[in-house]
Amino acid sequence: xxxxxxTPKFQVLKxxxxxxxxxxxxxxxxxxxWYRQDPGMGLRxxxxxxxxxxxDKGEVPNGYNVSRLNKREFSLRLxxxxxxxxxxxxxxxxxxxxxxxxxxxxxxxx
Amino acid sequence: xxxxEQSLFLSVREGDSSVINCTYTDSSSTYxxxxxxxxxxxxxxxxxxxxxxxxxxxxxxxxxxxxxDKHLSLRxxxxxxxxSAIYFCAERKGGSYIPTFGRGTSxxxxx
Numbered sequence: 243x244x245x246x247x248x249t250p251k252f253q254v255l256k257x258x259x260x261x262x263x264x265x266x267x268x269x270x271x272x273x274x275x276w277y278r279q280d281p282g283m284g285l286r287x288x289x290x291x292x293x294x295x296x297x298d299k300g301e302v303p304n305g306y307n308v309s310r311l312n313k314r315e316f317s318l319r320l321x322x323x324x325x326x327x328x329x330x331x332x333x334x335x336x337x338x339x340x341x342x343x344x345x346x347x348x349x350x351x352x
Numbered sequence: 353x354x355x356x357e358q359s360l361f362l363s364v365r366e367g368d369s370s371v372i373n374c375t376y377t378d379s380s381s382t383y384x385x386x387x388x389x390x391x392x393x394x395x396x397x398x399x400x401x402x403x404x405x406x407x408x409x410x411x412x413x414x415x416x417x418x419x420x421d422k423h424l425s426l427r428x429x430x431x432x433x434x435x436s437a438i439y440f441c442a443e444r445k446g447g448s449y450i451p452t453f454g455r456g457t458s459x460x461x462x463x
Contacts, residue, residue, distance in 0.1 A: 284455035340385050343394035
């Protein structure tokens with residue numbers, strides 16, 4: 243089925259470890275996004291990519307890096323994980339009519 | 353204040369209508385959206401409305417837009433237990449393609 247695929251679904255990291263969250267979409271969308279969702283905070287935009295080859299910071303970019311590998315794939319990297327980065331991470335891509343979200347990655351940093 | 357505001361909780365009885373409200377701040381908003389998030393899942397686009405429309409109906413869902421008051425509502429008729437979820441309002445401002453989300457309204461449907 244067409245959509246946004248995120249991996250992994252769950253991850254536990256120790257403070258200071260690094261990891262990359264993967265995201266791929268097969269809808270030929272130009273724009274892709276990474277959000278984090280925390281209780282009571284709603285969705286906060288971390289980084290976005292308006293098109294292949296471009297990336298821009300969102301509301302909460304500190305501690306993260308991204309790569310738009312090609313039109314389909316947009317990865318999020320945590321270089322040195324901190325407990326404050328414990329969250330649920332959502333990747334999305336968009337057309338005019340709205341976002342299509344992945345099912346999320348639940349990350350716990352201990 | 354927040355760009356997009358929603359109440360945090362709404363509790364309704366099964367079979368009743370639910371009305372979830374949202375206010376936004378930018379009069380240049382072009383699209384307004386409602387998303388649904390079920391437990392453990394991502395957000396799913398329910399419906400959207402163009403800023404030049406007042407109302408949109410889709411089966412049990414009715415979206416009302418009052419541009420003068422910058423108020424958006426989602427009415428769910430004959431609410432069922434499967435409608436229990438978090439509902440997010442979002443606006444897409446003029447000149448931007450990135451929606452701004454509210455914090456979500458948790459809809460609880462009880463027998």
